[in-house]
Amino acid sequence: MKSEPKTSNDISFNDFKNQILKDYEIAVTSRECSLLGRREVLTGKAKFGIFGDGKELPQLAMARSFQDGDFRSGYYRDQTFMMALDLLKPKDFFHGLYATTNLAKEPMSAGRQMGGHFGTHSLNEDGSWKDLTAQKNSSADISCTAGQMPRLVGLAQASKIYRNLNIPNSEKFSQNGNEVAWGTIGNASTSEGLFFEALNAGGVLQIPMVISVWDDGYGISVPAKYQTTKEDISKIISGFQRDDKDDGYELLKVKGWDYTALIHAYENASDIAREEHVPVIIHVTELTQPQGHSTSGSHERYKSEEQLEWERENDCNKRFKEWILENGISTEEELSTLEKSIRREVRNAKKEAWDEFIKPLKQKKKSLVAVLDTLATNSPNRTFITKIKNDLIAIEEPSKKDLASMARKSLRYLLGEDTPEKLALSQWIDQFFKDMEPKYSSHLYNELPNRATAVQEVKPSYTSDPEMVDGRVILRDNFDKLFAKYQEALIFGEDSGVIGDVNQGLEGLQKKYGELRVSDTGIREATIIGQGIGLALRGLRPIAEIQYLDYILYGIQTLSDDLATMLYRTVGKQKAPLIVRTRGHRLEGIWHSGSPMGAMVHLLRGMYVLVPRDMTKAAGFYNTLMKSDEPALVIESLNGYRLKEAKPKNLGENCTPIGVVETVRKGTDITLVSYGSTLRIVVQVARELQEVGIDAEVIDAQSLLPFDLRHDTVKSVKKTNRLLVVDEDVPGGCSAYLLQEIVEKQGGYAYLDSAPQTLSAKAHRPAFSTDGDYFSKPNAEDIFEKVYSIMHESNPVDYPKLR
Ligand SMILES: Cc1ncc(C[n+]2csc(CCOP(=O)(O)OP(=O)(O)O)c2C)c(N)n1
Numbered sequence: 083m084k085s086e087p088k089t090s091n092d093i094s095f096n097d098f099k100n101q102i103l104k105d106y107e108i109a110v111t112s113r114e115c116s117l118l119g120r121r122e123v124l125t126g127k128a129k130f131g132i133f134g135d136g137k138e139l140p141q142l143a144m145a146r147s148f149q150d151g152d153f154r155s156g157y158y159r160d161q162t163f164m165m166a167l168d169l170l171k172p173k174d175f176f177h178g179l180y181a182t183t184n185l186a187k188e189p190m191s192a193g194r195q196m197g198g199h200f201g202t203h204s205l206n207e208d209g210s211w212k213d214l215t216a217q218k219n220s221s222a223d224i225s226c227t228a229g230q231m232p233r234l235v236g237l238a239q240a241s242k243i244y245r246n247l248n249i250p251n252s253e254k255f256s257q258n259g260n261e262v263a264w265g266t267i268g269n270a271s272t273s274e275g276l277f278f279e280a281l282n283a284g285g286v287l288q289i290p291m292v293i294s295v296w297d298d299g300y301g302i303s304v305p306a307k308y309q310t311t312k313e314d315i316s317k318i319i320s321g322f323q324r325d326d327k328d329d330g331y332e333l334l335k336v337k338g339w340d341y342t343a344l345i346h347a348y349e350n351a352s353d354i355a356r357e358e359h360v361p362v363i364i365h366v367t368e369l370t371q372p373q374g375h376s377t378s379g380s381h382e383r384y385k386s387e388e389q390l391e392w393e394r395e396n397d398c399n400k401r402f403k404e405w406i407l408e409n410g411i412s413t414e415e416e417l418s419t420l421e422k423s424i425r426r427e428v429r430n431a432k433k434e435a436w437d438e439f440i441k442p443l444k445q446k447k448k449s450l451v452a453v454l455d456t457l458a459t460n461s462p463n464r465t466f467i468t469k470i471k472n473d474l475i476a477i478e479e480p481s482k483k484d485l486a487s488m489a490r491k492s493l494r495y496l497l498g499e500d501t502p503e504k505l506a507l508s509q510w511i512d513q514f515f516k517d518m519e520p521k522y523s524s525h526l527y528n529e530l531p532n533r534a535t536a537v538q539e540v541k542p543s544y545t546s547d548p549e550m551v552d553g554r555v556i557l558r559d560n561f562d563k564l565f566a567k568y569q570e571a572l573i574f575g576e577d578s579g580v581i582g583d584v585n586q587g588l589e590g591l592q593k594k595y596g597e598l599r600v601s602d603t604g605i606r607e608a609t610i611i612g613q614g615i616g617l618a619l620r621g622l623r624p625i626a627e628i629q630y631l632d633y634i635l636y637g638i639q640t641l642s643d644d645l646a647t648m649l650y651r652t653v654g655k656q657k658a659p660l661i662v663r664t665r666g667h668r669l670e671g672i673w674h675s676g677s678p679m680g681a682m683v684h685l686l687r688g689m690y691v692l693v694p695r696d697m698t699k700a701a702g703f704y705n706t707l708m709k710s711d712e713p714a715l716v717i718e719s720l721n722g723y724r725l726k727e728a729k730p731k732n733l734g735e736n737c738t739p740i741g742v743v744e745t746v747r748k749g750t751d752i753t754l755v756s757y758g759s760t761l762r763i764v765v766q767v768a769r770e771l772q773e774v775g776i777d778a779e780v781i782d783a784q785s786l787l788p789f790d791l792r793h794d795t796v797k798s799v800k801k802t803n804r805l806l807v808v809d810e811d812v813p814g815g816c817s818a819y820l821l822q823e824i825v826e827k828q829g830g831y832a833y834l835d836s837a838p839q840t841l842s843a844k845a846h847r848p849a850f851s852t853d854g855d856y857f858s859k860p861n862a863e864d865i866f867e868k869v870y871s872i873m874h875e876s877n878p879v880d881y882p883k884l885r
C-alpha cells in the first residue's frame with residue numbers, strides 16, 4: 083500500500099511536535115516515578131531513594147545528542163536521561179528501589195546498588211564483549227561524589243586512541259573515535275579535587291568529553307556560598323576556555339528550564355566534541371530539587387520560603403509545559419490527558435514491580451511455614467516453634483532476611499533432635515542460602531574460564547649460559563614483547579614516556595610504539611587510574627603506572643570504589659581489565675619505602691594484588707594478566723631494578739601464576755612466609771640459620787590477593803609445625819592477613835607446636851637512609867633472632883638463649 087507523500091512542512095511540524103511531546107511524556111514519567119518512589123520509601127517498601135526530579139529537562143537534551151557508541155559517566159540524578167534512551171523503564175526503576183536481585187528485572191545492578199545508580203551491559207553472558215558501537219552505554223555509577231570523573235577521562239581518551247591508532251579488532255568499540263564521553267556531576271561535587279583534576283587532564287589531553295554540571299545551588303543542605311568560589315563554577319573555570327591561541331575547553335552556560343537553549347547547547351557540544359575532539363563543559367543553572375535531596379531529609383529544614391517558592395516557580399517540568407502551551411505546540415487538555423495516563427502507567431508499573439518482587443518471597447514463606455508446621459506437631463519444643471511459625475505467618479510481606487533468620491533461629495529449639503522434620507528444615511536453610519548467597523556475593527572476581535587465576539604457569543626458560551642483566555632490562559624487554567603482541571596495550575604515567583619511566587623499565591619504547599601507546603602524564607594519580615578504567619571499559623588494555631607505591635594513596639579512592647567494585651556492582655556486566663604498575667617496598671625515606679600491603683589487600687578486594695620478588699616474576703605477572711581480563715596491582719621491588727637477573731629466553735611468554743605460592747627454600751624446622759623485597763633478606767637469613775642448626779623452609783607468597791589458592795603453605799606447616807610471617811608493613815598489616823589465611827582458612831592451627839607469629843616493620847613510617855631502614859624495617863638480625871627465639875622457646879636445650 084502506498085500512502086500519499088506529506089509535504090515537508092507537515093513532516094517537520096509533526097516531527098517537531100511529536101518530539102517535544104515525547105520529551106514531555108518522559109519528563110512527566112520520570113517525575114511521577116520520583117514522586118511515587120519517595121512514597122515507597124516513606125511507607126517502608128524501599129529503604130532509601132534519591133531521585134532525578136528537578137533535573138529532567140537538561141537530561142532530555144543530553145539524551146537527544148547522545149549517540150550509539152557514546153558513554154555516560156554520571157551520578158544518581160540521571161534517571162530521566164536513562165529513561166529517554168529507553169535504558170530504564172518505570173518498572174525497572176521500581177525494581178531498583180526494592181532491590182530486586184533479578185538482573186532481567188533490575189538491569190542496573192540486580193539490586194546490589196541503591197536506586198539511582200545506572201549502568202548498561204557491555205558484556206554477554208559468556209563474558210564476551212557486546213558491540214558497544216551499536217548501543218548507548220553508561221558506565222556503572224558509584225555513590226562517591228565526583229568519583230565518576232576520573233573514569234570519564236579514560237572513556238573520552240579511548241576515542242582519541244581509536245581515531246589515531248589503527249587497532250585491529252576494534253569494530254565493537256569505536257568507529258573512528260567518533261564517540262563522545264558524557265559526564266554529569268552535581269554543582270557541589272565540583273568542590274572535590276577529582277573534578278578539578280579530571281578537568282585539567284581532559285584539557286591537556288584534548289579528548290571528546292562533555293561535562294554537564296547540574297546546578298541546583300545546593301549539596302544536600304549546604305548552599306553554593308560554602309561550596310564554590312564566587313558561587314559559580316563556570317565563572318571560576320573560565321580560564322579553561324579555548325581561544326585562538328590555546329587549546330582548552332568550550333564552555334557553555336544554560337538555564338535548566340530553557341528547553342530550546344538546552345537542545346541547542348547539547349547539539350553544539352556534541353558536534354564540537356565529536357568532530358574536533360575538544361572537551362566541553364555545560365554549566366546548567368537554575369535547576370531545582372522539588373522533593374529535596376533524598377528521602378533521608380526534608381529541604382524545608384534548610385531552604386527559605388522564598389527559595390522554595392522560587393524552586394516551585396522554576397521547576398523545569400512546569401516551565402517546559404508553559405513553553406509548550408505558549409507556543410501552541412499542544413493544549414492544556416491534551417497535556418492533562420497525557421499526564422493522567424502517565425500517572426496510571428507509573429502506578430501500574432510500580433504495582434507490577436512490587437508484585438514481581440514479593441511473589442517469590444511469599445512462596446518461600448509458604449514453604450518454610452509448611453516445614454515449621456510439621457516440626458511443630460512433633461517437637462518437644464513445639465510451643466517455641468509454633469510461635470516462630472505464627473510470627474512468620476503474621477509477616478505479610480517477608481524479606482529474605484526474615485525467612486533466613488526465623489528458619490535459623492528455629493534450629494536452636496531442635497538441639498538434640500534427630501528427626502526427618504529437622505532434617506527438612508536444615509535442608510530448607512541450605513537450599514535457601516545456596517540460592518540466595520550468589521545473588522549478593524558473586525562476581526567479586528571473574529568466574530569464567532578466562533579468569534586470571536586459570537592462566538597456566540609458563541616457567542621462564544634459559545639458555546645454558548644466560549646473560550645476567552639488570553632487572554629493569556628484563557621488564558623493558560618484556561614490555562617490548564607485550565606491546566608488539568597486543569596492539570590494544572598502552573602504558574602511561576609520570577615519566578613513563580620520553581625517559582621510559584624513572585627506572586628505565588620502558589626505555590626506548592615510546593620511540594618504538596609512539597606517544598599514544600607509551601606516554602607521559604601529568605602528576606595526577608587519581609586520573610591516571612581513571613584514565614585506565616575508562617580505556618579498559620572501552621576494550622583497550624591499559625597499564626597505568628603509579629610512580630611509587632607511596633603515591634597510590636592519591637588514586638586509592640578510584641581504585642577501591644570504582645575499579646575494585648566494577649565487576650561486582652555490575653554483576654559481571656562491565657569489566658575494566660586495568661593493570662596498575664607501581665614500585666614499592668624498601669628504599670629510602672618516609673615516602674619512598676612504603677609497603678602498605680595490608681591497606682592494599684583490604685581496600686582492593688575485587689582486584690589482584692601481586693608482589694613479585696624480582697623482575698622476571700613481575701614480567702611473568704604482566705604476561706599472565708594480559709592473557710586474562712581482570713584488574714590487578716603489580717608492585718615491583720624498588721630495590722630490584724639494578725640487581726642482576728638471568729635473562730630468560732621466553733620473555734613475553736613466561737607466565738607467573740596468580741594465587742600460587744613458591745617454596746624457594748626447603749626446610750624442616752619452621753615455615754617462613756614473606757614476599758617482595760623482604761623475601762630476599764629472609765632467604766639470606768635462612769642460610770645463616772642453617773649455621774646454628776635451624777633448617778627453615780621459605781615460602782614466597784608472591785600473590786597476596788588471592789593468596790595460595792592450592793593451600794600449599796599449610797602443607798609446609800604440617801611438616802615444620804612452626805610458622806612465622808615476615809613483611810615490612812605495619813604490625814597487624816598484611817602479615818596478619820597472611821596469618822589469618824594460613825592459620826584459619828588453611829587450618830594451619832591444627833599443626834602448630836609453637837604460637838604462630840608475625841614480624842613486621844615498626845608502626846611508624848620508615849626513617850631515612852641505611853640506618854633508618856635498619857631500625858624501621860625488619861632486618862636480617864631481627865629475622866634471625868625472631869626465628870631463633872621461636873626455636874629456643876620450643877627447645878631451650880638445643881637452642882640456648884641468644885641474648
Ligand atoms: C565522597 C562523598 N562525600 C559525601 C557524600 C554524601 N553526599 C551525597 S550527595 C551529596 C551532595 C551532592 O551535591 P551535588 O553535587 O550538588 O549534587 P545534587 O545532589 O545536588 O544533585 C553528598 C555530600 C558522598 N556520596 N560522597
Ligand SMILES: [Mg+2]
Pocket residue numbers: 268269270296297298299300301302
Ligand atoms: Mg546540587
